[in-house]
Amino acid sequence: MSQSNYRLVKALLLIFLGIWLVFTLFPLYFMIITSLKPVEEINRTIPTFWPHTLKLSNYAGIFADPGSLKSLADSVIISVANTALSLLLGTLAGYALARWIRGAAGENLAFWILSNRMFPPVAVIIPMFFLFDSMPWGTDSYFSLIVLYLVFNLPLATWLMMVFFRDAPRELEEAAYLDGFTPLRAFFRVTLPLVLPGMISVAMLCWIFAWNEYLFANLLTGTTVKTFPVHIPTFTLGSQSLWNLIMAFSLVAMLPPVILFVILRRYMVRGLSLGVVKG
Amino acid sequence: MTAATSDPAATAPTVAPDWFAQRRRRGNLIVNPLVPWAMVGLPVAVLVAIVVYPTIWMAYHAFQDTNMMSLFNGNWTFVGWQNFATALTDERFLNSVRHLVRYLLFGACLQVALGVTLALILYECVKSNAVRVILLILLVLPMMLPPSIVGVLWKFLLQADNGGFNHLLINLQLLPANQRIDWLGTRLSLWSITLVDVWQWTALPLLIVYSGRVSLPPAIYEAARVDGASSWLVLRRITLPMLKEVIAIAFIIRFMDAYKFVDHVSVMTQGGPSESSELPVYIAFQKGIREFQVGEAAAQAWLIFAVAAVLITLFLKYMKRVLKAQAIA
DSSP states (O other): OOHHHHHHHHHHHHHHHHHHHHHHHHHHHHHHHHHHSOHHHHTSSSOOSSOSSOOTHHHHHHHHOHHHHHHHHHHHHHHHHHHHHHHHHHHHHHHHHHHTOOHHHHHHHHHHHHHHHHSOTHHHHHHHHHHHHTSTTOSSSHHHHHHHTHHHHHHHHHHHHHHHHHHSOHHHHHHHHHTTOOHHHHIIIIIHHHHHHHHHHHHHHHHHHHHHOOHHHHHHOSSSOOOHHHHGGGOEETTEEOHHHHHHHHHHHHHHHHHHHHHHHHHHHHHHTTTSSOO | OHHHHTHHHHHHHHHSOTTHHHHIIIIISOOOTTHHHHHHHHHHHHHIIIIIHHHHHHHHHTTBOOOHHHHHHTOOOBOTTHHHHHHHHOHHHHHHHHHHHHHIIIIIIHHHHHHHHHHHHHHHHOOOHHHHHHHHHHHHHHHHSOHHHHHHHHHHHTOTTTOHHHHHHHHTTSSOTTOOOOTTSTTTHHHHHHHHHHHHHTHHHHHHHHHHHHTSOHHHHHHHHHTTOOHHHHIIIIIHHHTHHHHHHHHHHHHHHHHHOOHHHHHHTTTOSTTTTOOHHHHHHIIIIISOOHHHHHHHHHHHHHHHHHHHHHHHHHHHHHHHHTTOO
């Protein structure tokens, strides 16, 4: 390929990247400006791409609304509790699978646990709906979502912790035994610090999945407990959607996972690729 | 915390060499080879309770005529394969299967193709490292957003009359000013959902493949450069073959996620208008939890489940091979 040809191809590729970037960012830009517009401006027949009036009071409205704050708090409670549970159980099982249960049995077990993450939850949620409905706590509770989010987070946490523990050199642990460490102390002082970056990435991923989850929350909860995705459709006035409030609330709700991703993206690649790609 | 985490102590002798036996005899350790199994058993028990048990429950009810009334009376009757026959002859369900095939073909496959292309353009054509990182963050951003919010946002953008997307196209001269595309109408609803999926999830293969490309050894590229290989040849003979596994894994993860994903459908169109954007998983949910036709929903769920089981078995077999090559599994 000649030099000028090469330049042309490269320029075309960069243009394609630029178009994709615009396509990616336009909705986010439109979301931000919509969250700053008054309702009248949103309802115009031709939308404005540059808001004529900036109205920060939409955000003030969100933070003054007890329903919105409660839904965010509910999301925090459920996602944090589920992450803690997934991480605890996943670390225990991952360590056992990585160090002790080897061979075909351990391998099949690990892959079976992982496979649970990939199955469509449709066969899970219908029975669980009726089961929880007949229980004293009911479907519309913190407990039901904290437990049901384990369906996808527990397999992920177990599998990834196993991968991270296998990466941590066993020799260091054995050297600690030689120095007179008890196994428990060796685990906490030697092995755990080694897998700490892995644990952070698992915790972040589990938390983001639990935070973002919509389907289970929508089907099971809505009155007593209401996570933020279930709360969004309530921003209406009569039959009219209050898009400015919806967008302001959505921006507040999606900020935490975005910030986490920007800070910790290095740790996440491994987890997102189920341990295959070392980021 | 204490009870659970003291477990590793118990089975350490299987890890430790013989000199460790002395320490064991001093009595500060409990020796029990069952402890690792107990540690694994905890999550396995949870998964049996919340995944295996419901699946078996569904398998049972797939052969019963269970509906809302009979479920609460407890008197359903055995109907054999009738529920499966109903599902497989139901035009609505079969249509949703056709939708799913189209959605996966144009959604998941396109996302991986685009993700690979964009990742490689980003790595090869952008010189400055700082710019690359910023672009990567911006391009991957949609993936981190809650799918429900993405659905709401696009539903707003794709409104026919005063939606931002139509007017963006008009401003870019791609659409005549007096024309509006009815993105969420019967004809385009599924395509629009696929578009939103592509917007949100192209980021996943992009991020994975980009990271895979970063970790390829530079020495090979140096050698190729010295030998005077063209960029095209390097791409075809070095980069793509070496990224083969990474791309395949990205595809597997994206494909299985898309197979079960109905958040956008649920938020944007609720399967409509007139069932034009329904997916099998969505129908099964509606049948089971909204209409309480549990027997029929169970049959549909099991059909979905069986196909998933075949795919997952194949995918995990492949993944096992990749991980073996990396000496992780």
